[in-house]
Amino acid sequence: xxxxxxxxxxxxxxxxxxxxxxxxxRDLRQFALYINVYTENKTFDPHLIDSDQIRNWLMSLLxxxxxxxxxxxxxxxxxxxxxxLLKQNVVSKNPLQLVSGPRKKPVLPSFLRDRDISQLLxxxxxxxxxxxxxxxxxxxxxxxxxxxxxxxxxxxxxDVDISVMQLKVTGKRNKQRLIPFAKRLQxxxxxxxxxxxxxxxxxxxxxxxxxxGEPLSPAMVYYIVKKRLRAIPAxxxxxxxxxxxxxxxxxxxxxxxxxxxxxxGHSSLASTSVYTHxxxxxxxxxxxxxxxxKK
Numbered sequence: 001x002x003x004x005x006x007x008x009x010x011x012x013x014x015x016x017x018x019x020x021x022x023x024x025x026r027d028l029r030q031f032a033l034y035i036n037v038y039t040e041n042k043t044f045d046p047h048l049i050d051s052d053q054i055r056n057w058l059m060s061l062l063x064x065x066x067x068x069x070x071x072x073x074x075x076x077x078x079x080x081x082x083x084x085l086l087k088q089n090v091v092s093k094n095p096l097q098l099v100s101g102p103r104k105k106p107v108l109p110s111f112l113r114d115r116d117i118s119q120l121l122x123x124x125x126x127x128x129x130x131x132x133x134x135x136x137x138x139x140x141x142x143x144x145x146x147x148x149x150x151x152x153x154x155x156x157x158x159d160v161d162i163s164v165m166q167l168k169v170t171g172k173r174n175k176q177r178l179i180p181f182a183k184r185l186q187x188x189x190x191x192x193x194x195x196x197x198x199x200x201x202x203x204x205x206x207x208x209x210x211x212x213g214e215p216l217s218p219a220m221v222y223y224i225v226k227k228r229l230r231a232i233p234a235x236x237x238x239x240x241x242x243x244x245x246x247x248x249x250x251x252x253x254x255x256x257x258x259x260x261x262x263x264x265g266h267s268s269l270a271s272t273s274v275y276t277h278x279x280x281x282x283x284x285x286x287x288x289x290x291x292x293x294k295k
Contacts, residue, residue: 002084003032003081006080006081007021009084010080015174017150017172023077024077027073027074027077028077028081031074031078034057034060035053035057038056039053041053046085046090046091049095051096051097051098051099054078054096054099055099058075058099058102067104068101071102072101072102072104075099075101082095082096109244109247109248110236110244111245111247111249112232112241114249116232119231119232120139120228120231121140123231130195130196130199130211131211133191133192135224136188137185137188137191138208138221138224139224139225139228139242142243142246143242143246144182144184145169145179145181146242146243146247146250146260146263146264147169147265148239148265149221149225149240151170151171151265153206153216153218154170155167155169155206155207155208156205157203158205160189160207162190162193165181165182165185166179167180167181172267175265177262177263202214221239225239225242243264246263246264247260248275250263257269
């Protein structure tokens with residue numbers, strides 16, 4: 001079926017993360033199972049796949065309560081797979097050439113208001129011990145830089161240059177970028193590093209660690225953020241909310257879209273432009289406060 005060789009190509013030649021490769025594998029095997037069970041082929045052979053079978057598969061996904069976003073993600077995996085087969089001369093035509101995914105209703109990213117950020121970061125809920133200092137810095141860093149939780153978990157001690165206030169981050173597909181930070185974060189980093197040196201004996205070389213010296217995993221970062229965000233009512237509780245808040249705050253305060261794109265590590269400007277819709281919605285709300293708009 002060439003699926004395994006395709007996944008090896010993604011992992012070793014394209015440098016995709018293990019999480020992404022596993023997701024591609026699940027989506028492709030789900031499609032292969034559909035072909036084996038519900039089509040006349042009764043066997044998954046890339047040479048026999050046609051566009052109608054793919055469209056019927058997409059319809060079955062939607063009928064099974066998959067969201068349009070989920071169906072489009074699976075379709076994207078299938079498109080990548082057939083591009084690979086064309087490149088390897090396994091197939092001579094691409095059955096997905098005229099196939100488009102289901103339209104999805106745009107969902108604006110959740111973000112925190114300024115008062116919520118103040119409540120989160122300036123509260124007295126953080127203990128004065130190592131974990132309290134670490135958790136406050138973790139939240140502050142996510143909000144002030146907009147990095148992803150996996151990027152935060154992967155930061156090494158030598159990725160932080162406190163003197164010039166600069167952070168090196170390794171993002172998706174091992175792309176690295178430099179992110180500046182301000183004086184407040186510089187002081188918090190100094191405080192944390194001092195607490196870390198006094199508390200942690202088994203140094204792993206990672207910036208964010210547990211008390212036993214083991215690096216924080218992305219799952220642990222998610223848990224810490226979710227726990228701390230409980231104080232904020234009516235909001236999604238995940239690290240990505242802080243990433244969304246960073247981007248929204250930057251654009252609301254006049255940052256250029258291209259600059260925000262580079263800071264976020266987006267490969268496409270289209271990924272960043274979604275935050276302009278948030279700022280426009282905010283402007284609409286402000287306008288409706290105008291006395292003539294109320295009439």
